[in-house]
Amino acid sequence: MTADAPPTPRTALSLEPSPAAPAAPGPNWPIAVQTVLFGTYRHKLMPFLRRRYGDVVRLRIYPERNVVQLADIEHIKAVFGGPASIFHAGEGNMILKPVMGGHSVLLTDEDVHLRARKLLMPAFHGSALRGYRDLVTELAEAETARWPERHAFSSHARMNALTLEIILRVVFGVSDGPRLDELRRLLRITVDIGPLDIFGWHNPKLQRYGPWRRNAEAQRRADELIYAEIAERRTAADLADRGDVLSRLLTVPPEDDQLSDAELRDQLVTLLLAGHETTATALAWSFHELVRNPVQLAAAERAAGAGDEKHLEAVVKEAMRLHPVISEVARRLTRDIEVGGYRIPAGHTVMPSIALVQGDEAHHAAPEEFRPERFLDGGPATGTWFPFGGGVRRCLGAGFSLMEATIVLRAVLSEFRLGTDRPRPEGAKARNITMVPAKGARLIVTRRS
Secondary structure, three states, X not given: OOOOOOOOOOOOOEOOOOOOOOEOOOOOOOHHHHHHHHHHHHHHHHXXXXXXXXXXXXXXXXXXXXXXXXXXXXXXXXXXXXXXXXXXXXXXXXXXXXXXXXXXXXXXXXXXXXXXXXXXHHHHOOHHHHHHHHHHHHHHHHHHXXXXXXXXEEHHHHXXXXXXXXXXXHHHOOOOOHHHHHHHHXXXXXXXXXXXXXXXXXXXXXXXXXXXXXXXXXXXXXXXXXXXXXXXXXXXXXXXXXXXXXXXXXXXXXXXXXXXXXXXXXXXHHHHHHOOHHXXXXXXXXXXXXXXXXXXXXXXXXXXXXXXXXXXXXXXXXXXXXXXXXOEOOEEEOOOEEEOOEEEOOOOEEEEEHHHHXXXXXXXXXXXOOOHHHHOOOOOOOOOOOOOXXXXXXXXXXXXXXXXXXXXXXXXXXXXXXXXXXXXXXXXXXXXXXXXXXXXXXEEEEEOO
């Protein structure tokens, strides 16, 4: 490893890099070592590398990606505000292609992405969001009715089950029946993997063995079920009267370029996977922090009783700040640029680091402390909290996720007193591309009289 220091003075992002600009610094470890460390321990690796190299750090990550992490918010703002033709978010997310599919709104760029986003956006904004509130409340109450009292359990597991039920209803309109029962089981297999399992997504040879074979078979079967659901839904007599995402996409006017079955499959899988795992993890981290902070728990309980959703949303936002579910966002370059005085070639992926910015004391006082009040009375400075990404690629489900998490948090706090059998904080561990509570954010609950 070299100990290169960042250049002085720093320069802003430039689309016309200087021929003399050096390459970004970073470790010279083998790609396998960098991949394993980043995939498994990135929450510890990246702060260490930032201290050694500065705000611009180069890594090499399998499958054959040169990535550059960014931790300066001015650089990150420039990336988010840069031309979509240069900063390709879809190509930056290509690690997800084997699962999400090449048509996914997460994996396309420019005009193709805008088309997909335009078709999906009505299902997650405005009146659609208001229409989901009763559904989320109903399913949250049904879930908590099954919780055992005075016995420790994983809140992360229960939140995953709940948010999966919610997104199944939002996407398909129903969540009952043998086809969706099987799909539910298969989706759990798909998301319940470690970082090393991801190698199998990009290596057909690995898919012949062990967990990689199981994951590949689960995905193939899930695709069969989704295509069957699409075919059946196309013939539904009441299609125009349904409000679920699949029905909305099937009733797109011909002039808006209707989606093929393969395009529908990719968008549905994206919503099913991305639409529940992240929210479930944010809620689990919220519970994890509340049960270890009596003052904040009491304040959240009062907010739940008073229907103060702004405070409850602040709880979730602070949990997402302190424990980013996704550590970074990605943009693959179509041309050379210069950032912080370093030349980054076309084909490299720049990664604005959510975790490094949100954990920086320059932006958040006492960043290691859980303080939901940061998000009241104006919130933190622009650009210092971006768990949903930024720019034109900001997650289109951000509003839905926060609404869902707030309603679930209110339902749980209104029904139960919360505790835990593990007063010491749980560490984070890698699960697929997310960082989750290592012990599941364990809870012990008692019903309020």
